Amino acid sequence: MNPLRLLPLLLAAVLLCVVSPVTRADGPTFAIRAGRIMPVAPDMDWVIEDGVILIVDGKIAAVGPGSSIDIPMDVPVTHLPDATITPGFVAASSDLVGSHSGDESIGPGYRAVDSFNVYGDFRPVLSGGVTTVHLSPGWHRLVSGQGGVVRLAGPAASRVLRDSSDLTITLGESVFNPPNIVEFLTKPSPDNAIEPARRQRPASRIDQYLALREAIADAVTPRQRGAAYNYQSEILGRLWADKHAVRVQAQKAGDIVGAIGFLASNGRSGYLVGGFEASKVADDLRSSGVPLVYTIDTAFHSPAGDVGSDPGSLVPDVDDLSALEGVRLALAMDNGGSVADLRLAAAMARRSGLSERTVLEAITRIPAELLGVGDRVGSIEPGHDADLLVLTGNPLDTTTHVQRVYVGGRSAFQMPTRHSLVVRGGTIWLGPDNWLTDGSVLIEDGRIVSVGKRVPVPMDAQVVDAGPDAFIAPGLIDGLGHLGLEGDSGALGPDLSLAPLYGVTEVAEQRVAAAGVTTVLAAPYRFHSRGSQITAVKTAGNTREQRVINATAAVAFDVRGNDPQSIEGALKQPLDAGKKYLEKWEKYEKDLAEWEKKKAEGKLEPVAKPEVVEEPEKKPEEDPITGTWSVRASGGPIPEPVDGKVALNLTGNQIEGRLTDPPEATELEHRITGTLNGKKVAGTVEINAPVDLPAPPFWEGEIIETDHIKGTAGLRGMIQVDIDMRRIDKESTQFKVTRTKRRTTGEDGRPLPPTVDDALEPIRSLLTGKIPAVVSAGSAAEIEAVLAVLSDQYKIEHIVFLGADDARLAIDKIKAGKAGVVLPTSVMRTEKRKPYLQGDDLRRNGIAVAFQSNAEDGARSLPTVGLYAVERGMSAEDVLEAMTIGAARMYRIDDRVGSIEPGKDGDLVIYSGHPFDAASRVERVFINGQEVSP
């Protein structure tokens, strides 16, 4: 290529690098489009439906309804239609760093951030939705130290939001009687005497205020000449002079009142933390205007502590919060509680009557403001850090989980997915006359696991809340279609299934799936005289295993237009062959059962040698194969070409032969078989080999010119060699062959199964009642003739009539034969020029019906057919049944599809209303628990 032509490309690449937002170092730039956004910002809507958050360099640039925000072209968008987005939670109290180990009762020099691991992996906490945490220096000293505020993810240097957010003071029993201080003297001397341990205060409740006042007074007074230097006092003096925020930790009513008094008398603003007995002094709190971080005592991980009958004991109860109306409230976990449980603990606070709004604000915006980080976290507002939670539903619902956490726009936690899905909706149609209102369905690994009002919601589940108006039904089943045939109208024999046609969803198939038709009974356009297979297949999926429900779901025959007299003969031919085949199998199974019984009893007799019979080979006529061929094998693992001779005989298109040279090959009992297909030959070499081969060796080739075959042979997936064959003699070799009669028993006398005949296997399944017989019939005479053969003679239990145009005239017979009918594509029929609704007619007579598309991707209109049938007068319930469980039962695939029950496949369709309400549309489709893209 001319390099000049590359130049614009290069330029574009360079430009892209320059302007691409991804290359900016500060933070990621992207947009989130989500089902619901709860910004928790004071001047924004409480909930933004279908909202967008634009994040630039890790900061929120814009937030609002999707319609109001322009997302730049180069910004990647994350679509989260089922998610609720909230700000990351802010825990205004935590014991994440524990208490400091210093002895000083007045220890403002201890900074909690010193103990924070900026490299820590806090995903277990982030998984609870908490992104910002206050670090407390402890509850064990009067002046406990300096608190800090950190976020739990992101680059180490960015994690500390405030290294000193407050001067923490603690009141109450926990600070009484601190340890004595022992000063180490390195060189004691008469001038520098060893003194007894210094006692510390406070000793009692009243003393704590006194000790505090004195410490502050001491700290703010300039040091006297010669007075000992005291580091802690110096820090206290500095913090106090700077009017540092004061945080008072207190639980008991008396201490809370004392704290309010302390703040007021010193003219300090601050906030309270703890407040177990706050409700007792709610009035004082309200009138003082001091905010409270109420710490919730939970028993999620261990039972509540025993308090006994001591009336002075604290019995924290989250129900008491109702008295705190009007107090600026934040919620946090009590010491010892796991910060990760904040969401659930806060949700419990609603018991006391707090609104959802108050509670959510109490773990986001309010604590962020109290901690002095309200301009960065706590709400989704432009300019704030992109600390966001992706939740599966309402943040305060018990079964809601955190799916993903962003901190500074970077993904900080991602719930590992396990392919579980929970679908909720106003109405769920489980099966005929079995409706569930406000229920949900849990699907795991593609199967329905649980159905009910309240199903388990695994932590990692995708939750789809379809809303109260939604109608959820099983995916529809097309009673007969030709999905994937692409117009190929050949009649497939009974040995061929359509299953190999299906793999990854194709566009046409996806169209059918998106219409809510999740299963198709796929059949060839024309049926073979010896029967054709019908395959039950899903309309979407990624692998054949996911797609194919049953490769042989039915055997189909066509008797239309036949003389009713000849129907019997036509049907009998394959059925008789099948019957013989079945009898062989039945004998085998009987023999096997007997053998096993004998074996169990230890009565097995010694096995006689397998009899050997001589079977002369028939002399074949002159043909392109028969004769002696020289064979040269080369390539693969063979170092040098090997020559040999093979004698082949052709009968019809079947090839049979032996190796005649080299001599050692002839000693090995073997038989070459194959088929001639036009110019192509393919087959296997059956060897009575002393070793177990994974499969018989194959050989295949093509007649490239007369008397010359080129091809390959070997073991599939292991060895492959090239073979070159030339006919050297056209005479059929009259070799004397001995052939061991097929063994009927194994070495230990165990009966061996008969040879599998692919063409008769479907008939065997049919005769054993595993699959139905599908018969395309029109006139009443045909129907009756079919029933006479199948039902009366062969006692086939499951018969499905395809079309059965004149079924009305043979209702009694159909009923007697317990047959079902797949209705013709046109639901309306006429009898004596009078139109009638065939489906309804049969249903009323107790005959099972199903609908068919008789089309490939035209099956997408199946719901419309149902809609029309309902409009013509059939009950919507009957149509839905016919299109779901009715069709499934007819084809005996009702163990997998057709209704919403535990154990069945996760094939669901969410409609905006009843599927046969003309106004309702298909909202979403799930097949095997995986959503089909619309």
Place this chain on the structure above:
Amino acid sequence: MKPMRCGLIGAMAVAACVLSSGRHSAWAAEPPAKVALTGARVIPVVGPELDGATILIERGKITAVGTDVKVPFDAMEVDCRGKVIMPGLIEPQSWRGLDIANESLPVAPFLDVGDAMDPSRLYFEDALRDGITSIHVMQGNNTVIAGMSRVVRPIGLTPDEMTVDLGTAIKLSVSPRNGYDRMQQMATFRETFRELEEYTDSIAEAKYEESLEKEKKKVDVGPAEAAKRGRPMLKDSDYDDKHLNLLRLKRGDFDTWVYVGSPMDVSPAIALATEQGFLDHTILLIGDDTFKAIGELKKAGRPVVLPEDLFYRERDPISGEITETFIPKKIHDAGLMFALQPNPNSSMAERYLTYQAALCVRNGIPRQTALEAITLNPATMLGMGDRLGSIEAGKVANLVIYNGDPLDFNSWVENVYIDGILAYDRKDDPRLAEILRLEDVGRKVDEAKKAAEEAAKKKDEEKAAPKEGDAAPKPAEGDNAKPAEGGSEKPAESGRARPRRGDGQ
């Protein structure tokens, strides 16, 4: 000129020496004037490896290295053909020569490890046997500010005799000591350095007043101004021990080795060092997962002493998967100088420095870097890069002679020269013989044989000539006992009996 010989240092050897011959004075004695180690493969650590090279040692110093060095006529030539010589290994820091690792005082910069060193520790003997010729004896990590360290050689009977360098460095630990948490650890640092300022002010103020008193003037300024004026007048002698060493630490008179046991400690450590002005004199001792702060380590650009366990394994809290990190690779990739430590707690090969280096090579670090990490790098970190750590003319003759490549695990230390003195000879290592039970078994067999022979002789020559001295060895074996040829003998063969030193004396 005969090299003075002594076997092992350690309780047994010391006792034997004291009792037998007073050889302990060897370490005070002059090294042999000239020794030439010839024919060995030399790994000088600086420059390419040399085959069949000669190392000339004069009065404890290396004077020449090369393949074309002529052996002076008056030099004692030691045939080292088939051997590999590399510089003596350096243990970058260890407390194991001390009776305890740390005092209970959190801030004790006035301590000196020399006061707690015990030359009879088996550790020194083991170090010598493993080819370690220099040990930086330093307090453990269970401290806030520890005492002064020393660089010693693993030979000598008193701490001072062993000492090569005094007051080498001080250890700081940013990771909390026992009973402390990080809040207290960091508060203690802040308090200590803040208190140093207060103390300096107070003595400066006193000094200023004193100076006025001399001139019979009255104090004319407030305390703050007095302190300010007094400060330039202060001399080191005005400080007490505790504060003096803190002052010297800040001033950079010696290096500060800072233990950062966790990644979260790196940033505070560097902030502290920057604030107090000793960052340029800082060596970082890292813990097992400190490498996670590689960005900050790289930015600081200070040399790093690696933890004893070179692999870090971690389980993901969500997925439960275990990840393994090879720490030296992370440090090397960041372009930082590093030193390796032996792992004394391992009963496996990690307790050999050479194995640690070999482990590095196996995990993708160049051989040269791995060799430097056990020789030249620790020497440089100790400020002794001009004296130790490589085989170059002018450097101290601390040499290790291996019977094969030092990084080959099948190789062992044959001889160790410290300051040009043959300090260790594998063949003269009774404890090793005891451990390996090789000599022992051999000797027993030999003794039994000898007893049988003698019994036979007795029978034969009952009336004949006087019998041979029972302790006198055969001439060939007797060579081993002759100090003069100690350096030139072949490697000991296992199971071969030799008389113990002193048997004939």
